[in-house]
Amino acid sequence: MQRSRLGAIALSSAALLGAALASPALAATESEIPSFQEFHASSFKDSDQQYIVNGDEPVSTTGDLRAYYDRMVGGSEKAMEEGLVVNTVGGVDDKWSTAQVGNLTYCVSDKFGARKADIVNAMNSGAGLWEAASSRINFVYVPSQDASCTTRNNSVLFSVEPVQTSQYIARAFFPSSPKRSRNVLVDDSIWTSGSWTPSNILGHELGHTLGFRHEHTRPEAGTCFEDNNWRPLTPYDSASIMHYPQCNGSSANLSMTNTDRQGAAALYGA
Template sequence: MRLIRTLAFAATAAAALSIGAVIPASAATSVDDGSAPSFQEFAASTYRDVDGSYIVNGDEVISNRSDLRAFYDVLIGPETRNDGLIVNTVSGIDDKWSDAQVSNLTYCVSTKFGARHADVVNAMASGAALWEAASSKIDFQYVSSADGNCTTRNKSVLFSVEPVQTSQYIARAFFPSTPDRQQNVLIDDSIWSSGSWTPTNILGHELGHVLGFRHEHTRPESGTCFEDTNWRPLTPYDSSSIMHYPQCNGSSDDLSMTSTDVAGVVSLYGN
């Protein structure tokens, strides 16, 4: 039912996190016209980031071609229906941090942001605070001493926050299961001119991925923008969720956090 248009969305939706961007017409509905692209065609049309990873579903990282093939195979497999604010799963297991790690999510902010460095530091802190306020178990810790060497190779922090120049997304992040070499948050300058999407809420959305949360609009209730079924429900569907793209039949225009989001965080990590 979803072959062509779902695959087209997955490969091209990296642009969907841009303000005013329109979901490709090929992604608007789920229609099987009997001519699904081959994996080679799908791979060739999927955006590759500065570190060689593949970006799918707008701002999600696929580490290598083998993992991209597994992602493709899920997309063209049987469709299943589920409900909830949703956590990513790997082989059916929740993709989440341990209790010890989620209370010590250390990060640095690259000095390569230049004049915007302090702005990024503040936006990261306020974005992290959205999740920290939802659960006392979550603690993002900014390590300023690592800023001068803020890359994924710096082992004094869990992840790095670095600038990128791209027209493919405003920002992108990673999941707990993402390999260490790709555990970074990349931010384009367009974050400062994204209309009603504030830097705080954009980075709050990205840090939701860091915690393991998937895009809410992949659920069938959204009616569009399906991604895959590698997730587990935590709450009822929430079209206003911070993890729901507004342009994917979302009911919020600012990516703000909702009470349902809070309930989902508590369900996964505790109060």
Template sequence: MHITRTLALAATAAAALAVGTAIPAAGATPPDDSGVPSYQEFAASTYRDIDGSYLVNGDEVISGQSDLRSFYEQLVGPETPTDGLIVNTVNGADDKWSAAQVGSLTYCVSTKFGTRHADVVSAMASGAALWESASSKIDFVHVSSADGQCTTRNKSVVFSVEPVQTSQYIARAFFPSSPNRQQNVLIDDSIWSSGSWTPANILGHELGHTLGFRHEHTRPESGTCFEDNNWRPLTPYDSASIMHYPQCNGSSDDLSMTNSDRAGAVALYGS
């Protein structure tokens, strides 16, 4: 996403939030009756510098979308969740784990990651925590004793996390309905050089798939990147969702989790 607003407009937008005056982005929908621009409108109206950072209050730097949302919420409070996730469906039924299984999603991290093993363990824990903090019903459990024999054939864990060498993707995962032989998360070395996409957020996205969540951009509202119609909406469309590719008309560039992502997790698995 590239924003070419003036510095003055960025400062005005921040000031407008403080006093409750709307500064909508060009082409954006009007703000609600409160007169406060939505986060999407605020982000679109905030100047983005040549290094990708945002400028607020005239000359203050904010590094990315996650910090910009925090800045917005400090001014006006969290937005009411009005958007969220979609769940994969199989023959019309939600593709999800049972209540018992989602509370014990065990996994191993292959020692074949070598010197990056500890880094993968840490990134997986951080990515898992995004969903665990959304719903207390969700619990990813690293079984380190299985790391030495970490493949889909290891029946002591639900899924494996393994290295792969490919130019086709950074990482890939599976759905709850996937056959056992495909229940793994594969990670390419490019995960360590993906710019604003941190390993934790990338794996948070992939773990969203393991919970049954589809790419948000397959919805018609995104206008691109359509996949199929085998999904059910949990909440309205969210262009900033962790499950929405930024390059598919997404409004977040760092795959960070939104309040609506959390609401979608609760809608599927409970609070």
């Protein structure tokens, strides 16, 4: 989740390649598109030494970053087929199995200190948004693993950890992400994000962990295009919890919509 003070990437702004949100509606010319070497040199790495693209999505290796670059530079707009969209990998939906989605275990690091209880509560509320949409979705907090809450902990599916960065408020992962990327990282700015409540911000990030993409990658948004690796689950929803408000979104607070709930039920069952 990008910081709300930043603006939006233009649909055709391949020069920025979705790595950070910049000023709205600026078209890129061919000469403005960086080489991969230039893009690689300017790409942000977080504390886990992973590249961050599309504002809050990790890319593990230089090879994966190159694949992302190639998709962005060579990609074209995807035609509307059916506001929730699911990530795809090799044309296949990026989702959890029926058994796994009912047991999405996580820990919350003790390193949150005095704010730990607040994070626990915000995670519970954010998870509840998706659990209410599909009875098959179940996030399970395992407090006994909090003392060793990192991606190396194999007793939980993912970890929730603090981070200090000026690049994002929080970031997450997709079901297809390797174990070393399966964490939700949260910056202290989550407490000062105005109308974006911590529960809704973490609800947005947990949407990614379920496989849902940013809604604004769809052509209807007219800006902030990311790539074509997604499949529509519902009609476009500018108010979706997965739609950045600064990317022509119509919701100021990242609240969940009925369309979001319909999309979750379409992917995982009601």
